[in-house]
Amino acid sequence: MTVLPRLDLAAIDPAGTGPFADKEAAAAQLAVDAKAIGALQDRLHAEGTRALLVVLQGIDTSGKDGTVRGVFGEVGPIGVAVTPFGEPTRTELAHDFLWRIHAAVPRRGMIGVFNRSHYEEVLVVKVRNLAPAAAVERAYGQINDFERLLVETGTTVLKFMLHVSKDEQRKRLEERRRDPEKRWKFNPRDLEDRGSWDGFATAYQTMLDRTSTDWAPWTVVPADRKWARNAIVADRVRKTLEAMDPKYPDLDWSGQEFSVP
Amino acid sequence: MTVLPRLDLAAIDPAGTGPFADKEAAAAQLAVDAKAIGALQDRLHAEGTRALLVVLQGIDTSGKDGTVRGVFGEVGPIGVAVTPFGEPTRTELAHDFLWRIHAAVPRRGMIGVFNRSHYEEVLVVKVRNLAPAAAVERAYGQINDFERLLVETGTTVLKFMLHVSKDEQRKRLEERRRDPEKRWKFNPRDLEDRGSWDGFATAYQTMLDRTSTDWAPWTVVPADRKWARNAIVADRVRKTLEAMDPKYPDLDWSGQEFSVP
Numbered sequence: 001m002t003v004l005p006r007l008d009l010a011a012i013d014p015a016g017t018g019p020f021a022d023k024e025a026a027a028a029q030l031a032v033d034a035k036a037i038g039a040l041q042d043r044l045h046a047e048g049t050r051a052l053l054v055v056l057q058g059i060d061t062s063g064k065d066g067t068v069r070g071v072f073g074e075v076g077p078i079g080v081a082v083t084p085f086g087e088p089t090r091t092e093l094a095h096d097f098l099w100r101i102h103a104a105v106p107r108r109g110m111i112g113v114f115n116r117s118h119y120e121e122v123l124v125v126k127v128r129n130l131a132p133a134a135a136v137e138r139a140y141g142q143i144n145d146f147e148r149l150l151v152e153t154g155t156t157v158l159k160f161m162l163h164v165s166k167d168e169q170r171k172r173l174e175e176r177r178r179d180p181e182k183r184w185k186f187n188p189r190d191l192e193d194r195g196s197w198d199g200f201a202t203a204y205q206t207m208l209d210r211t212s213t214d215w216a217p218w219t220v221v222p223a224d225r226k227w228a229r230n231a232i233v234a235d236r237v238r239k240t241l242e243a244m245d246p247k248y249p250d251l252d253w254s255g256q257e258f259s260v261p
Numbered sequence: 262m263t264v265l266p267r268l269d270l271a272a273i274d275p276a277g278t279g280p281f282a283d284k285e286a287a288a289a290q291l292a293v294d295a296k297a298i299g300a301l302q303d304r305l306h307a308e309g310t311r312a313l314l315v316v317l318q319g320i321d322t323s324g325k326d327g328t329v330r331g332v333f334g335e336v337g338p339i340g341v342a343v344t345p346f347g348e349p350t351r352t353e354l355a356h357d358f359l360w361r362i363h364a365a366v367p368r369r370g371m372i373g374v375f376n377r378s379h380y381e382e383v384l385v386v387k388v389r390n391l392a393p394a395a396a397v398e399r400a401y402g403q404i405n406d407f408e409r410l411l412v413e414t415g416t417t418v419l420k421f422m423l424h425v426s427k428d429e430q431r432k433r434l435e436e437r438r439r440d441p442e443k444r445w446k447f448n449p450r451d452l453e454d455r456g457s458w459d460g461f462a463t464a465y466q467t468m469l470d471r472t473s474t475d476w477a478p479w480t481v482v483p484a485d486r487k488w489a490r491n492a493i494v495a496d497r498v499r500k501t502l503e504a505m506d507p508k509y510p511d512l513d514w515s516g517q518e519f520s521v522p
Contacts (some may be wrong), residue, residue: 046445069337076334077341077374078326113338173521184307184510193522249445260434260452 007208007217007220009201012255013092014165017221018232026231032076037130040241041079044109051155052107054113054237057207058122058162059200061172062191064115067162070230071237072113081106082126091239097139098146105150112189119159127199140210148217157216158240160233161204162223166197268388268469268481270462274447275426276481280364284285287492294495295335301502302340305370308507312367312416315374315498318384318468319423319462321451323484325376328423331491332498333374342367344378358382358400359407366411382419388460401471408477418477419490419501421486422465427458 017047033216044050056064072080092100098118104111121139125131128155147157164172173194193200211220219236223229281287305311317325333341344365353361359379367373382400385393408418425433434455437447452460473479482495484490 022275046442047444065339065382068339073337075338077338077343078329081336081342082338140514170521177521182306183512184309186512195521248442250449251444260431260438261455 004212004214007212007218009163009205009208011055012163012220012222014163014168014222015224017225017228018222019235020228021233023225023227026227030070030227030231030234033194033231033238034071037071037234038074038076038079040238040244041075041111042245044111044244045079045103045247046109046242046248048109048249049154050246052111052241052244053106053117053118053150053155053157053238054111055159056113056115056162057117057119057155057159057204059169060193060221061169061176061185062162062164063226063229064162065184066117066226067160067230067233068113070226071234075111078185079109080111080113082113087116096140097122097125100195102146105125105155108154118146119207119211122211123203124193124245125191126203127193127196140207142215143211147211147213149204151215156240156244157234159187159212159216159218160236161208161218161220162229163220164223166194168224171193181182263364265371265473265475268473268479269292269300270424270466270481273424273481273483274486275424275429275483276487277381279483280487280496281489281492283489284486286329286456287488291331291488291492291495294314294492294499295332297518298332298495298502298507299335299337299506301423301499302336302372302503304395304507304509305372305502306340306507307370307509308463309370309510310415311499311507312369313502313505314367314416316378316380316418316420317374317376317423318378318380318420318465319484320424320430321448321454322430322437323423323425324487324490325423326486327469328421328491329374329376330489330496336372340370341372341374343374343376346378346381350448357387359403363407366416369415379407380468380472383472384461385454388454388457401468402473405474405477408472408474412476417501417505420473421481421497422469422475422479423479425483427455429485430455496500 015024021027032261044052056067068082072082085100085104088097088100101114101118104112104114121131122136122143126136133258150157172185173190208218208220219232221229221232278287281290304469305313317328319325329343333343337448346361346365348356349361362375362379365373365375383397383404384391387397411418414496433453434447437443469481482493
């Protein structure tokens with residue numbers, strides 16, 4: 001395994017803008033990238049032998065839904081399947097934590113997007129002590145093994161941690177509470193999680209340290225500025241799809257004569 | 262049950278344009294409607310208590326994929342789940358024909374789109390004699406009962422039959438065979454179905470006669486002109502969502518004081 005450079009959350013500025021000078025530059029590049037992703041997805045679908053899984057993790061208000069809309073809005077609903085993972089149901093809890101995840105991985109030809117994911121097992125489950133510490137400890141290796149299975153069987157795995165500052169989260173929670181069109185997203189329970197800010201920060205750092213593998217690396221995305229966040233994710237998705245280089249199948253019917261009556 | 266006017270396929274011109282005078286008028290209205298559908302879907306999602314199921318049926322090349330792209334492209338992948346129904350797997354065949362369909366109906370807050378559907382049971386299964394005639398005969402009533410269950414439990418059901426002419430299908434099959442970016446869609450088997458054109462026409466007419474119910478009516482969409490097809494479907498979807506009139510939940514937190522620390 002290649003040694004990856006350590007992702008140090010404390011050293012990454014949530015207000016960063018990546019390679020983008022300003023909002024206009026980011027918006028222009030995002031428009032180009034989103035269109036390119038759409039065209040690449042069409043080839044991925046036609047090829048029908050591989051898939052792309054995009055995992056989005058981040059605390060409340062870090063912008064997971066907004067990223068889906070901003071980055072995959074151009075692709076259209078045929079090629080992208082978004083799965084949100086909320087609190088597990090009783091049936092899901094009656095299985096191992098990867099059971100519901102495995103059932104939702106994208107089929108060949110598709111881009112699957114997870115809004116939250118199996119990583120909740122080493123985040124909220126860990127911070128709120130919802131499982132024995134030894135089980136959480138084992139989960140890191142189980143996750144790495146599971147993702148290697150996906151990669152070895154044809155699914156490219158991209159993982160984005162949306163990194164938002166405590167100040168920005170306060171602003172967004174206040175806004176959710178006030179805006180009548182956002183109020184339904186506000187959940188008093190989010191405030192509890194906010195109370196465990198440091199616990200979550202530590203859990204995220206451990207997650208990055210132990211599950212950023214060369215087959216399924218994490219990208220930490222500064223998320224205080226929505227325009228930078230979307231442009232950075234789109235850039236990575238586009239480059240990944242370009243590297244996958246999906247091709248229209250070379251079906252040559254010319255040897256056979258079909259007369260269409 | 263209200264008596265619905267009979268949908269007579271032979272009397273509906275596949276080259277018709279519905280209420281639209283020309284391509285420009287249809288494109289302009291489609292753009293407005295697609296945007297409106299996106300906004301209505303956002304409210305449906307926030308409301309979280311009802312769903313919309315859109316069933317697309319039509320012979321090969323009638324434009325089912327194109328309709329999804331044209332009508333739901335604006336909505337974004339969070340709110341729309343598209344399920345294509347191909348030839349059933351062995352596991353699916355080991356169950357009743359509605360088993361895989363039921364598993365795929367949209368959850369509350371979503372628009373589900375079926376690209377082909379349970380109606381294959383009274384179309385291809387009937388025409389190719391893949392099931393005993395008595396079983397197919399029973400399927401009409403079973404389908405009506407199933408759809409009534411969906412409607413009574415909060416899912417609005419819209420069914421579109423994309424009506425394309427035999428001439429137009431020939432052109433599109435020829436194009437698929439020639440265009441390197443469309444060739445992967447061409448299937449020599451489609452020609453077999455084309456050979457059973459009259460059988461399919463009869464099966465579609467019987468389907469309309471027996472399953473256009475007041476709780477889940479069919480719309481026959483002239484589909485020779487893609488612009489008319491998309492605009493007609495979008496118009497019906499928009500009006501249906503407007504009639505459903507989903508609302509942002511009236512969560513009023515103002516009585517309680519949450520201080521966001």
